[in-house]
Amino acid sequence: MLPTSKALMVQGTTSDAGKSVLVAGLGRVLLRRGIAVAPFKPQNMALNSAVTSDGGEIGRAQAFQALACGVEPTVHMNPILLKPNSDCGAQIIVQGKAGESMNAIGFKSYKQFAMKPVMESFSILQQQFECVLIEGAGSPAEVNLRENDIANMGFAEEADVPVIIVADIDRGGVFAHLVGTLDCLSQSERDRVIGFVINRFRGDISLLEPGLDWLEEKTGKPVIGVVPYLQGLMLDAEDAIDVTQVTLDTDKTLNVVVPVVPRISNHTDFDALRIHPQVNLQFAAPGKPLPTCDLIILPGSKSVISDLASLREYGWDEQITKHLRYGGKVMGICGGYQMLGKMLEDPHGIEGTILRAEGLGYLNTHTIIEREKVLTRCKGQLRLCGKTAPVFGYEIHMGITDSAGEHLISSENGLDGLINQDNNVLGTYWHGLFDSPEACSLLLEWAGLGDAKRVSLEDERERSLNVLADALETSLDLEKLWPTR
Structure with a gap:
């Protein structure tokens, strides 16, 4: 399998829908098939960050995704990183280097500037890799943030890349999330959505199938797959604190x-x-x-x-x-x-x-x-x-x-x-x-x-990535993502 498109963007119906995990898992799938692949997130807002080999700073999730892809993380994998330092202000990291702290109002005008380094970094990765897996931020349905958007559909339109939308069924309301998200998009944005992924499903898949048929008929978009609820994986958190802990003797x-x-x-x-x-x-x-x-x-x-x-x-x-x-x-x-x-x-x-x-x-x-x-x-x-x-x-x-x-x-x-x-x-x-x-x-x-x-965290991360990739190989119709040439 060789991707016919050199890029694929993963957007989500909500924060924590599974975008970061899906990009990491797909990166490991492509790596195992001998494809040179890299992660990319145009704009990230997180206080978990990592240092690249050239002394830059990027979101921790993108460094983990680079590990999944078998490559060294670079500043171009996350050209804009926002690190909140108050309820309405954040330090802005551009291509790995810290800039001034701006409040939310100032950032609206800043976004007009930010598209240039975002597209520059994306172009560099496209020249270096056979495929670039792009992670959106939050949800494309956040209509109040649409102007000069660099994180979701604004970037997808500018870069002309196909999009899949992932939703977390464990939260409930998965069909409303997917249909509602699609309805919030413009016609050109809806046209570039090539399908849906439903994440964190538990139980008998046959009970879900009538809903999948309805969703495909309602939207005209295919369900690319239903990913099972995977427990016991050690995957770096983008920002939210996972307080799950087994109490021992x-x-x-x-x-x-x-x-x-x-x-x-x-x-x-x-x-x-x-x-x-x-x-x-x-x-x-x-x-x-x-x-x-x-x-x-x-x-x-x-x-x-x-x-x-x-x-x-x-x-x-x-x-x-x-x-x-x-x-x-x-x-x-x-x-x-x-x-x-x-x-x-x-x-x-x-x-x-x-x-x-x-x-x-x-x-x-x-x-x-x-x-x-x-x-x-x-x-x-x-x-x-x-x-x-x-x-x-x-x-x-x-x-x-x-x-x-x-x-x-x-x-x-x-x-x-x-x-x-x-x-x-x-x-x-x-x-x-x-x-x-x-x-x-x-x-x-x-x-x-x-x-x-x-205890080796490195070994546990590798085990988790391979378990995740195995699950995606089984549950996703990869031909719908990357038709065989």
Whole structure:
């Protein structure tokens, strides 16, 4: 099978309908058939991001899709990334580089400019690959966002690419979602829709078939397939936090809590803990008491000083103090690392209106938010509990931190992280530490888990991608997507 079209766009009836997963799965299907394929998302809004090999920043979902396609992620796979730093403002990343923060009104005019780098990046990928799989954003039925659209049908029309629409039947109302979405489109946009995919179906398919026949007759569009509800897959989340967690025997597990601050970022840092058989991971909802646990991990944040204020408003600062008093451990990653220090300053107002705040004071650090963002992949050695372990990760942050004390990580880029003299609080700028199996085991040992098992997130991702691709091969009529030449 060789695609007759060099591009296919996946749009959805809603957010989280399955666009990201479908692009990843189709990418793996084409890779297994020897086709050079790449993912592309014109515009993404997410606080989960990844660093490319050339030092750019893209949405985490596109980096995962690149993995599915067997290629290195590049900035052209997600030329516009919006990282919200308030309810109506966002930092805008253009082809991997951070620009100014704009409010929603300013972005309307910005979109007129944004189509140029979007089309430039798409053209580059088309020249490099046999097929480009494009992911839309949200839904094309959002009529209030149609003007100068670069994320859905506006891009599809400009690039002249075919579109499929995916809907999540597990939410209910799947036929209304699909028919209603189609009705919100212009005639030319409806004409480029080549079919539908129904996602996350459970039960007897024969019970659904009358509805499928009705849908095809009503719209004149084929149902390309019905994808079953797949459980137990480890697929990187675009932005929403998946709090699914199996509770294990507490005598055999380490209990870990991650407080969810309003602008939490890169919560994919904890994916390796979610699948670890000896770890019980919980995300604490804003304003709720922190559950009793062995380890509290303060996550990354897009607006650190603001999120630190929220942490105090929720009373989590006092709960952390009590947790440490009773023998618990605390860890901070990126923004969480900055919060654990003595002082944070944002003299240029880059992340918000609060320009200075005292940190929680557990680590001897002083952070100043600068205009230049640090974006780098890194590898080195983690030193902890009198042992060392190889570690890899990445840095994405605006702050520069002065620190004094015992550092955690040594690498060719220098020293990173800090641990306090009481050996119960540590912090680091490195995202992805738990993805390194040996480093994960060492960190869990420090937190109180003896004889921690080795878990490979990389292996689990590969298994999940192949299970997903197998399901798509079985459930989709690929001939309707890519007729054989």
